[in-house]
Amino acid sequence: MAPDFDRSILGQIFDETDFPPITKNDILKFAEALGETNPLYTDVEAAAQGPYGGLIAPPTFVTRLRPQKMTPEHMPRFGKMGFDGGRDLENFIPVRPGDVLKMVSTIHDIYEKTGRSGSMYFIVLRNEITNQNGEKVAVIDHRIVQR
Amino acid sequence: MRTIYFEDVEEGDELPPIDMLLTKDFVRRYARTAGMDFPRFTDDEGARKEGLPGMIAPGVLSMGLLARLISEWNPAAQITRIGTTFRSPVLPDCNIHLLGFVTQKDDEQHTAECDIWMENDDGERWVIGTAAVALPTKAA
Numbered sequence: 001m002a003p004d005f006d007r008s009i010l011g012q013i014f015d016e017t018d019f020p021p022i023t024k025n026d027i028l029k030f031a032e033a034l035g036e037t038n039p040l041y042t043d044v045e046a047a048a049q050g051p052y053g054g055l056i057a058p059p060t061f062v063t064r065l066r067p068q069k070m071t072p073e074h075m076p077r078f079g080k081m082g083f084d085g086g087r088d089l090e091n092f093i094p095v096r097p098g099d100v101l102k103m104v105s106t107i108h109d110i111y112e113k114t115g116r117s118g119s120m121y122f123i124v125l126r127n128e129i130t131n132q133n134g135e136k137v138a139v140i141d142h143r144i145v146q147r
Numbered sequence: 148m149r150t151i152y153f154e155d156v157e158e159g160d161e162l163p164p165i166d167m168l169l170t171k172d173f174v175r176r177y178a179r180t181a182g183m184d185f186p187r188f189t190d191d192e193g194a195r196k197e198g199l200p201g202m203i204a205p206g207v208l209s210m211g212l213l214a215r216l217i218s219e220w221n222p223a224a225q226i227t228r229i230g231t232t233f234r235s236p237v238l239p240d241c242n243i244h245l246l247g248f249v250t251q252k253d254d255e256q257h258t259a260e261c262d263i264w265m266e267n268d269d270g271e272r273w274v275i276g277t278a279a280v281a282l283p284t285k286a287a
Contacts, residue, residue, distance in 0.1 A: 033180040034211045035167075038218040039148055050148060051223070051283075058218070059226040060211040064181040084206045086276075088230040143232075 003112045003121055005076050014072035015105040019065055024097040027057045030064060056094035062129050062138045067103050078121035078146045085143035092136045100132040108141060121146045150223040153257045153282040158249055162220040165245040174204045174239045204237040209274040213263045216245040217278055224280040231276035242268050257284045
């Protein structure tokens with residue numbers, strides 16, 4: 001059964017955030033917090049000799065960018081409880097120091113699944129990230145589950 | 148830098164597992180670094196007030212650790228897609244095991260698909276996912 005909501009909200013932009021330039025230190029600290037050992041993310045000099053000619057951020061670095069509004073003002077509600085169901089992340093080009101990133105957020109999809117414990121509603125929020133050259137950097141789909 | 152080429156990867160290859168004690172300090176430090184300095188990720192009392200059994204690890208931390216599993220296997224692999232499902236809350240301090248294997252190779256694109264997951268000591272899979280990686284090739 002399709003959940004009952006106003007489908008015109010799908011694809012509407014609910015947030016646009018511009019971030020300050022990414023620093024070398026932002027990347028190094030993030031990599032360290034994950035315990036990364038890959039020199040492309042952790043070692044400025046070794047990364048300079050690598051395929052990108054310099055330091056790049058680990059793929060999940062973009063998940064640390066916090067938009068001004070994490071969720072839309074009129075977030076649809078289908079249940080009392082909400083939890084983080086998962087993420088899908090697509091990386092097109094790596095983030096580098098000096099990048100000026102922009103994030104545009106939309107409600108991408110809403111669907112229902114019926115399991116053993118009844119109906120669950122999935123709200124998929126999409127963050128599209130571009131850089132100062134207008135290149136597509138990454139897309140994050142965030143699945144919020146309500147029941 | 149250690150490099151595994153597309154030609155040397157076989158379907159079924161296991162990624163070298165990462166076994167670690169996920170401590171509260173590790174989770175707190177990640178939460179602070181990632182701008183997720185919320186009680187549910189930093190302190191047991193605060194998390195209980197939100198109805199949780201204690202502080203939990205952010206889902207994106209689990210995702211980041213699974214990306215690290217791939218990056219430690221092959222630092223030259225470029226992760227183009229990673230998808231994770233958070234099946235169960237991850238409560239530190241606990242042992243976690245990050246595991247995965249190559250499920251498919253694409254000879255045209257020089258890419259590989261991997262199944263990846265995080266499990267506890269009892270083999271319960273708390274986080275499951277898949278990733279696509281682009282691999283360097285000897286022919287290039």
